[in-house]
Amino acid sequence: MATNTQEIPALLDVRDVSKAFGTVQVLRSVSLKVSRGEVVTVIGPSGSGKTTLLRCVNFLESYDSGSIRIDGKEVGFREGGSRQRRGERDLAAMRAETGMVFQSFNLFPHLTAAGNIMLGLTKVRGKSTAEARSIAEHWLGRVGLGHKADSLPAELSGGQQQRVGIARAVAMEPKILLLDEITSALDPELVGEVLEVVRGLAQDGMTMVMVTHEMAFARDASSRIVFMADGGVSAIGPPRDILAAETDNERLRSFLARFRASHF
Amino acid sequence: MGYALNFNLIWRHFDKLWGGLLLSLELAVISIAIGIVIGLVLAVWYVSAGRMVRGIIAAYVEFIRNVPLILLVYLVFYGLPTVADLAYSAQTSFIATLSLYSGAYLVEVFRSGLEAVPRGQMDAGRAIGLTPWQRLLHVRLPTMLRITLPALSNTFISLFKDTSIASVISVPELTYGAQWINFNTFRIVEVYLVTTAMYLFTGYIMLFSLRLLERRFRAAR
Numbered sequence: 015m016a017t018n019t020q021e022i023p024a025l026l027d028v029r030d031v032s033k034a035f036g037t038v039q040v041l042r043s044v045s046l047k048v049s050r051g052e053v054v055t056v057i058g059p060s061g062s063g064k065t066t067l068l069r070c071v072n073f074l075e076s077y078d079s080g081s082i083r084i085d086g087k088e089v090g091f092r093e094g095g096s097r098q099r100r101g102e103r104d105l106a107a108m109r110a111e112t113g114m115v116f117q118s119f120n121l122f123p124h125l126t127a128a129g130n131i132m133l134g135l136t137k138v139r140g141k142s143t144a145e146a147r148s149i150a151e152h153w154l155g156r157v158g159l160g161h162k163a164d165s166l167p168a169e170l171s172g173g174q175q176q177r178v179g180i181a182r183a184v185a186m187e188p189k190i191l192l193l194d195e196i197t198s199a200l201d202p203e204l205v206g207e208v209l210e211v212v213r214g215l216a217q218d219g220m221t222m223v224m225v226t227h228e229m230a231f232a233r234d235a236s237s238r239i240v241f242m243a244d245g246g247v248s249a250i251g252p253p254r255d256i257l258a259a260e261t262d263n264e265r266l267r268s269f270l271a272r273f274r275a276s277h278f
Numbered sequence: 279m280g281y282a283l284n285f286n287l288i289w290r291h292f293d294k295l296w297g298g299l300l301l302s303l304e305l306a307v308i309s310i311a312i313g314i315v316i317g318l319v320l321a322v323w324y325v326s327a328g329r330m331v332r333g334i335i336a337a338y339v340e341f342i343r344n345v346p347l348i349l350l351v352y353l354v355f356y357g358l359p360t361v362a363d364l365a366y367s368a369q370t371s372f373i374a375t376l377s378l379y380s381g382a383y384l385v386e387v388f389r390s391g392l393e394a395v396p397r398g399q400m401d402a403g404r405a406i407g408l409t410p411w412q413r414l415l416h417v418r419l420p421t422m423l424r425i426t427l428p429a430l431s432n433t434f435i436s437l438f439k440d441t442s443i444a445s446v447i448s449v450p451e452l453t454y455g456a457q458w459i460n461f462n463t464f465r466i467v468e469v470y471l472v473t474t475a476m477y478l479f480t481g482y483i484m485l486f487s488l489r490l491l492e493r494r495f496r497a498a499r
């Protein structure tokens with residue numbers, strides 16, 4: 015039997031992705047590989063393309079060139095390099111493999127906490143209502159909201175809503191979880207409870223790409239940090255290297271300096 | 279003042295008014311039901327369609343909104359059977375007219391409701407892998423209905439009042455009943471006082487119950 019000497023293929027493989035909104039170049043040849051079980055955080059100034067990059071990964075946005083593969087499969091376009099967009103049903107099936115948590119929670123306002131989680135389980139995963147309900151209850155318990163299953167989003171605090179948002183995403187058992195500034199809309203005292211949940215998921219081996227301004231979290235919880243500037247990956251590496259004050263990356267240094275000035 | 283109010287003749291023919299009121303309600307309910315279907319289908323079509331379909335739907339809405347209802351009633355009842363070889367009762371004709379009429383107003387109501395559903399909710403639906411139809415059915419429509427419920431109630435109440443126009447083609451609804459009593463008893467003041475009270479009272483009950491319903495829906499947001 016031949017031994018496999020090739021490197022283990024990345025779970026997420028972003029290659030040379032570029033995208034413009036009209037005349038504004040938002041992504042400039044971005045490449046990024048994320049292995050199974052890895053937690054990668056993305057930092058960078060506002061407008062540097064972090065959100066757009068995440069949205070391209072589950073094809074909420076299309077992109078102009080390059081490729082994005084999850085588990086070897088092109089996300090938005092048909093196989094064969096024709097850049098022919100997948101059909102809507104096909105796209106929906108691909109998207110079910112990635113979870114996404116939003117800055118503004120985006121819970122379905124007419125559904126309870128459990129209902130928010132159950133919708134995808136019943137309609138996309140084809141589970142029975144009873145089965146979906148028990149999965150929802152399991153995940154609500156995991157995020158500390160076992161007692162809020164029947165509450166509507168409007169009855170929950172921001173931190174609680176975001177924990178439901180996380181539960182909704184992970185209950186689908188995605189291969190990878192995308193988190194976009196999930197604590198930015200929260201009151202400071204509610205940030206901790208949400209980050210705690212993310213830490214727990216990381217310990218369980220969930221693969222994550224997380225855009226954040228929580229530098230302490232990025233330093234402690236991620237295996238690598240990506241620094242984005244002006245639509246490109248300006249620096250990438252382990253937290254120790256990226257957050258070092260003496261980096262010779264000019265933009266990173268000024269970003270961190272400004273960041274420290276405003277946050278410490 | 280030589281005119282003495284006398285309601286006796288009105289009460290004697292009250293069945294004309296009562297039956298008329300029930301028919302007015304029936305016309306309003308059937309028309310809004312059909313109007314809701316027309317409005318929903320066209321609004322959903324509008325927000326997902328290209329320029330040409332949008333143009334056609336907009337033309338329908340503009341036409342209906344800029345022609346007086348009474349003219350539409352005449353056009354459908356007298357005009358259409360003349361050009362096309364059709365035959366229908368006055369009542370059917372009126373229901374068709376009022377349905378098209380309310381449909382046009384509701385396209386606008388539903389369209390703006392659909393557009394008011396936050397993008398983030400649709401993104402969340404896409405992110406968990408819902409297909410476009412599932413997103414429409416389980417995410418967009420429920421939120422849109424909550425947003426549009428007050429406008430829907432208002433449309434229904436004004437539609438109920440608009441049923442009085444059916445009297446011009448002799449549909450025996452409430453206003454027609456009032457006219458009949460007037461022609462046969464000459465108690466014009468009394469009959470229109472009673473009829474006005476009936477419209478007001480019914481409209482008020484509708485308003486009250488619809489607002490109650492809205493509040494229950496809003497509580498469930």
Ligand SMILES: Nc1ncnc2c1ncn2[C@@H]1O[C@H](COP(=O)(O)OP(=O)(O)O)[C@@H](O)[C@H]1O
Nearest residue numbers: 035038040058059060061062063064065066067
């Ligand atoms: N839908 C859009 N249409 C036009 N421009 C957009 C759109 N979304 C984002 N942009 C622009 O793309 C750039 C990057 O935005 P974004 O990815 O949100 O950055 P970040 O998340 O790093 O703050 C910004 O200049 C923003 O104005």
Ligand SMILES: [Mg+2]
Nearest residue numbers: 064065066195
């Ligand atoms: Mg952003």
